[in-house]
Amino acid sequence: MAVVEAIDLKRTYRTSTGTLRRKWKDVEAVRGVSFGIEKGELFGLLGPNGAGKTTTIKMLITLLIPTAGTARVLGYDVVKDAREVRKRIGYVFGGERGVYERLSGWDNLRYFAELYGVPPDQQKERIESLLELVGLKGREQERTEGYSRGMKQRLHVARGLLHDPPVIFLDEPTIGLDPVGARELRGTIASLVEAGKTVLLTTHYMFEADALCDRIAVINKGEIVAHGTPGDLKRGVAEGAVVEVEVFGLPDGTVERVRELGGVRSVSVEEREQAQVLIVQTGADVELTHAILGRLNGANVGRISRREPTLEDAYVALVSSEE
Amino acid sequence: MRTLRLLAVGWYFQFKAILRSPFEGLFQVIYPLFFATVAFLMFRAGTDQKTLLYASLGAAVMGMWSATSTTAAGAMQRERWHGTLEALVASPPHFSLILLPITLAMSTVGVYCLVATLLFGRFLFGIDLTFEHPLLFVLSIVGTVISFGALGFLFAVTFVRFRAAWALGNLFEYPVWLIGGFLVPLVLLPDWVRPISWALAPTWGMNAIRESSLGGTPLPDLAICLALGAAYLTIGILVLERVLTAARKRAALSLT
Numbered sequence: 001m002a003v004v005e006a007i008d009l010k011r012t013y014r015t016s017t018g019t020l021r022r023k024w025k026d027v028e029a030v031r032g033v034s035f036g037i038e039k040g041e042l043f044g045l046l047g048p049n050g051a052g053k054t055t056t057i058k059m060l061i062t063l064l065i066p067t068a069g070t071a072r073v074l075g076y077d078v079v080k081d082a083r084e085v086r087k088r089i090g091y092v093f094g095g096e097r098g099v100y101e102r103l104s105g106w107d108n109l110r111y112f113a114e115l116y117g118v119p120p121d122q123q124k125e126r127i128e129s130l131l132e133l134v135g136l137k138g139r140e141q142e143r144t145e146g147y148s149r150g151m152k153q154r155l156h157v158a159r160g161l162l163h164d165p166p167v168i169f170l171d172e173p174t175i176g177l178d179p180v181g182a183r184e185l186r187g188t189i190a191s192l193v194e195a196g197k198t199v200l201l202t203t204h205y206m207f208e209a210d211a212l213c214d215r216i217a218v219i220n221k222g223e224i225v226a227h228g229t230p231g232d233l234k235r236g237v238a239e240g241a242v243v244e245v246e247v248f249g250l251p252d253g254t255v256e257r258v259r260e261l262g263g264v265r266s267v268s269v270e271e272r273e274q275a276q277v278l279i280v281q282t283g284a285d286v287e288l289t290h291a292i293l294g295r296l297n298g299a300n301v302g303r304i305s306r307r308e309p310t311l312e313d314a315y316v317a318l319v320s321s322e323e
Numbered sequence: 324m325r326t327l328r329l330l331a332v333g334w335y336f337q338f339k340a341i342l343r344s345p346f347e348g349l350f351q352v353i354y355p356l357f358f359a360t361v362a363f364l365m366f367r368a369g370t371d372q373k374t375l376l377y378a379s380l381g382a383a384v385m386g387m388w389s390a391t392s393t394t395a396a397g398a399m400q401r402e403r404w405h406g407t408l409e410a411l412v413a414s415p416p417h418f419s420l421i422l423l424p425i426t427l428a429m430s431t432v433g434v435y436c437l438v439a440t441l442l443f444g445r446f447l448f449g450i451d452l453t454f455e456h457p458l459l460f461v462l463s464i465v466g467t468v469i470s471f472g473a474l475g476f477l478f479a480v481t482f483v484r485f486r487a488a489w490a491l492g493n494l495f496e497y498p499v500w501l502i503g504g505f506l507v508p509l510v511l512l513p514d515w516v517r518p519i520s521w522a523l524a525p526t527w528g529m530n531a532i533r534e535s536s537l538g539g540t541p542l543p544d545l546a547i548c549l550a551l552g553a554a555y556l557t558i559g560i561l562v563l564e565r566v567l568t569a570a571r572k573r574a575a576l577s578l579t
Contacts, residue, residue: 063409095406098406099405102343103336103339115329115421117415120328143343159410
């Protein structure tokens with residue numbers, strides 16, 4: 001039996017526009033998402049902003065009730081047995097919010113240790129070991145209002161692990177962390193999986209998903225558009241190639257013009273200081289560099305390169321093919 | 324035992340967080356001074372020390388009520404702003420066991436307001452603080468704090484679901500000063516107001532505090548005050564699960 005099961009989960013939000021004459025509109029944030037996570041697995045949920053990742057996680061951790069579909073964690077229904085689910089899961093949300101700023105890091109952890117039923121005689125030891133784990137040892141008596149974004153983020157991680165839960169949900173946990181802090185946290189996540197925990201991770205960083213996840217589901221506009229191991233996803237675009245063209249002042253409409261070329265699978269643009277990099281995924285046997293340059297309307301071009309696709313390219317291809 | 328511990332630890336940390344708020348700190352300094360002055364100016368024509376104590380006690384409970392009603396109203400809003408409301412809801416205990424210590428912590432701050440108002444009255448205006456039944460006076464204060472906490476709990480339950488409800492809390496502050504008979508005896512109010520006064524625990528808490536200070540029988544008032552507190556709690560607990568389900572359905576927990 002899967003530890004985490006989502007079966008055709010749907011979630012609709014009702015939003016309104018206007019002040020006096022309100023018009024109501026239903027927005028489908030998650031449109032029939034299904035997946036299962038086995039014990040001890042690290043499962044990645046990838047998708048652009050607004051794809052439905054956080055909504056999915058919030059349904060699984062009982063903060064939102066699904067509009068349709070069911071979800072179970074360790075066999076407990078997230079709607080009917082919410083309290084049983086809560087006892088057995090830990091979750092970490094990215095960002096700075098969610099801590100009591102007027103309390104110290106230690107007090108924050110003590111309060112939540114009590115809420116999560118950590119036995120009183122074990123709380124001190126548990127909190128100390130978690131402070132050590134997340135690198136906040138020595139700063140625990142300071143009020144969290146003085147913590148940096150990264151420190152608050154690490155406090156979130158410690159809080160999520162207080163009751164040693166068998167299932168952990170991590171929603172973009174490395175967001176806001178400096179590169180060293182993010183690498184350390186990835187190490188911590190890997191050690192959790194080694195210790196037998198089941199983890200659901202959402203992230204924007206492809207290399208993070210590639211390095212950590214056993215399986216990945218790519219979610220876009222509320223639907224899972226692909227899932228498999230990182231290798232499976234890469235293989236989906238492996239027979240292709242990626243052409244990167246550095247352009248100084250990309251003319252309007254270039255993306256659309258390049259997309260019209262035969263053999264082009266996806267086109268995206270990345271900002272890099274003064275330049276924009278046009279990233280074009282093509283089929284394996286086509287050479288489109290000249291054709292792409294011909295569609296730039298004479299813009300200044302810098303470096304041009306052709307390379308093998310990465311997991312990030314696989315993700316971009318999946319997400320942009322849905323647009 | 325576990326439940327009591329949870330309530331006590333929750334109270335302790337929430338109380339600590341409130342004490343460190345500069346906004347609420349300022350409130351606690353200004354309110355007692357303001358209320359003690361108002362009460363003295365209203366009743367200074369009376370030469371009887373008991374009248375002045377009557378007024379001073381009213382002012383003290385006014386401060387206590389203001390501290391509870393305004394901070395309870397803001398409490399859930401603050402939890403939303405800080406993003407901690409979701410963290411509290413996602414934790415395993417019944418939410419009432421998390422919410423009640425928050426509102427009790429607020430009414431405890433009100434005790435400081437009560438004591439400070441009495442002391443300001445004593446030292447600024449020379450109001451004699453001699454209580455007829457000191458032990459019953461303390462008991463009456465404890466009972467009033469608990470029932471204020473329970474009423475704050477009932478307010479807070481509404482605030483979990485309705486974001487704008489914090490404004491309602493502020494709205495309740497002034498009418499209860501009057502309807503609760505804090506400064507003006509209830510007999511002077513129109514008849515139709517009385518049933519509302521009777522349904523409010525602050526009215527009975529005020530009576531109990533006055534009866535124990537000025538001489539009388541505070542225990543029946545205290546019993547009614549506590550019974551009303553228990554009723555608010557029961558209603559709050561019964562409604563809470565439904566309110567939370569509605570908030571989870573409408574995705575209202577993370578909104579600020």
